[in-house]
Amino acid sequence: MTVIRQEATSGSTGDWHLERKRAWSNWMTGMMFLLPSLILFGVFLFYPMVRTVYLSLFLTDSQGVPVVFVGWENFVNLFQSTSFQLSAKATALFVLYTVPAGIVLATALAILANQKLRGIGLFRTMFSATMGMSVAASSVIWMFLFNPSIGLFNRILAALNIPGVQWLLDPQYALLSVSVATIWMNTGFAFLILLGGLQNIDQSLYESARIAGVSESYKLRKITLPMLSPTLFFVTTVSLINAFQTFGQIDLLTRGGPMESTNVIVYSIYKDAFINYNVGSASAQAVLLFVAVLIVTVLQFKIGERKVHYQ
Amino acid sequence: MKKLWIGSTAMVLLLAACSGETEESVETTDATASTTEDGKTEVVFWHAMSGELETALNTLVDDFNASQDEYEVEPVFQGTYEEALTKLNTVAGTDESPAMMQVFEVGTKFMIDSGHIQPVQDFIDEEGFDTSIWEENITNYYSVDGVQYSMPFNSSTPVLIYNKDAFEAAGLDPEKAPMTYSELKEAAEALTTDAQKGFSILNYGWFFEEMVAAQGGLFVNEENGRAGQATEAVFNGEEGLNVFNLIKDMYDEGTYYNSGQNWDDMRAAFQSGATAMILDSSAGVKGMIDNAPFEVGVGYLPVPDDAERNGVIIGGASLWMADDIPAEQKQGAWEFMKYASSAEVQAQWHVDTGYFAINPAAYEEQIVVDQWEQYPQLKVTVDQLKETQANAATGGALISVFPEARQRVVNAMESLYQGTDPQEALDQAVEETNRALEVDAAKSGN
Secondary structure, three states: OHHHHHHHHHOOHHHHHHHHHHHHHHHHHHHHHHHHHHHHHHHHHHHHHHHHHHHOOEEEOOOOOEEEEOOOHHHHHHHHOHHHHHHHHHHHHHHHHHHHHHHHHHHHHHHHHOOOOOOHHHHHHHHHHHHHOOHHHHHHHHHHHHOOOOOHHHHHHHHOOOOOOOOOOOHHHHHHHHHHHHHHHHHHHHHHHHHHHHHOOOHHHHHHHHHHOOOHHHHHHHHHHHHHHHHHHHHHHHHHHHHHOOOHHHHHHOOOOOOOOOOOHHHHHHHHHHOOOOHHHHHHHHHHHHHHHHHHHHHHHHHHHHHOOOO | OHHHHHHHHHHHHHHHHHHHHHHHHHHHHHHHHHEOOOOOEEEEEEEOOOOHHHHHHHHHHHHHHHHOOOEEEEEEEOOOHHHHHHHHHHHOOOOOOOOEEEEEHHHHHHHHHHOOEEOOHHHHHHHOOOHHHOOHHHHHHHEEOOEEOOEEEEEEOEEEEEEHHHHHHOOOOOOOOOOEHHHHHHHHHHHOOOOOEEEEOOOOHHHHHHHHHHOOOOOEHHHHHOOOOOOOEOOOOHHHHHHHHHHHHHHHHOOEOOOOOOHHHHHHHHHOOOEEEEEEEHHHHHHHHHHOOOOEEEEOOOEOOOOOOOOOOOEEEEEEEEOOOOHHHHHHHHHHHHHHOOHHHHHHHHHHHOOEOOOHHHHHOHHHHHHHHHOOHHHHHHHHHHOOOOOHHHHOOOOOOHHHHHHHHHHHHHHHOOOOOHHHHHHHHHHHHHHHHHHHHHHHOO
């Protein structure tokens, strides 16, 4: 583009048409490169998004065909419904429980696994292993662990003479239990990315530090974490968005219950659209979720990125 | 530059070719959908039977296909009842729609309202088919205003299942199942030990509906939606409150076990001895007897001491015929339905699965007699259905927002364990169900 502009300014006005033609053909070439992704995004992303906003203004029949235009009514009803407020609360809590804890855990494991020791490969494989497990398989494992009558956790409690806990049936514990399972599931991915980030840190910095004779914690605070911050920022952003969109483990472990304590917005959207056939109300929730994720991500870039140290 | 143009043109062409191909393949499958290679009319059948049930169903279908040479029924598993219905929703009224579909009982009103179904009544009238051979309580559920919409297929009802060994250990008579709430409470109290609770109900709307109907209570107004469009839920009346009080009292006394929303968890709790009595589907009785490490007893659904026993609502599913399909396919679906309801087939089906025979003549078949000798508990489930009075309560509610209503009831049940007042919990569920009914009415423009 800069090339074209330079030519355009340097050329005389008589060449204007020619320049314009060239710019046009350049633009066409550019668009052609973009075409495959534009088509894919258009069909699978932009069109559904626009359609969702459109549907959120209607009541739909059971096949999702808009039948009655209601304007903002779907949104008004959502804001008045206690069920939606609970969903919003559950989503916020879920993000709070899973993202910070997950990242701290993954960072700690990555720092541990970054040591040059014999057999460290085994630990790196172990720590990243959950990445290779599907949500469904992991959920089934946790379902058995949490099972109140035959699960491992309550057997341990029983062995210690502590009364059993209904992990997934008690509204006080259900969201926490699902969060623990989620942290376990997501750690592998965050661990792997963070380990990659650690290995990219220039070793000469550590050499200088060793010569200066600073303590380990000083190295961690002044070299490792700042140099890791771009990776941490990336992992945080991806984890946040992931946490907002969690579905599989909720569906398998609690189905949104008990008392809607784990009915996060994505699950509530699913229930409304595919069990209750209220596509309009589900679309309205999807729009609100989109706005929420957008706000959080923008805030993160505005505030969080200031602390990121790019080399 | 030129290459690029060629490349992108090729890609556009490819895309066009792809879309062209899909259209073509749709057409070809459509052409072959009606007949197989040997000239049989193909009838696609979507169902929700998994595991052992699917095996039994496939055997039934294979036998039908072998029994005649005009039609070929092709069973396709489409997930749970809810999932299958969601999938049907995306294709109903198009060429992709299956000719025959298994839909759970609470989807009845939904299917009628969908406008894509052919009532089987038309075939019954045309042939002068005698429907009186069917179990009345079952056909009642699936007929509305005297029109039989779908063909009952796999039917079940709730029963009380109890651990006979635990009864004996607690000094109770293992041959006498509790019939009333106070008998249930007393038994549960005697059965409760450190490791074992007395009684448990799955947090699932169906059991609540059944316990309300057992006392003659209605779920929604307009005679349970059978006299007209239901506009209000009424399950927060005396009957609903009796059920919720029972749960609340027993939970507070520490004799009730909260087994969550998952059927497998509830059955695991029973089999592992965490609870000595549960409510379960009659279709699960045989599996429970086979798998439990103790003697299993089966009893009727308990009712309050002073209530008259009305009986049970039929659960399970029925077979629906699609409307916009070729006449031969409809005929094929009808032939299959008739075959499936015959006494011999129903007898085999009852023995294989534990579902009721919709044709009571099946109970006289030798295989059923033999089976009952081996599993006398199965007879209890059939007797409970036979003794049911036919009225609006046991006819079952007819609303299209049933899945949502059930979620509300489950929520209310769960809130009981957190100390919510039973009447308050019920009122809340009713209010939310009313809201769903209202939205539904707005959609259909009533």
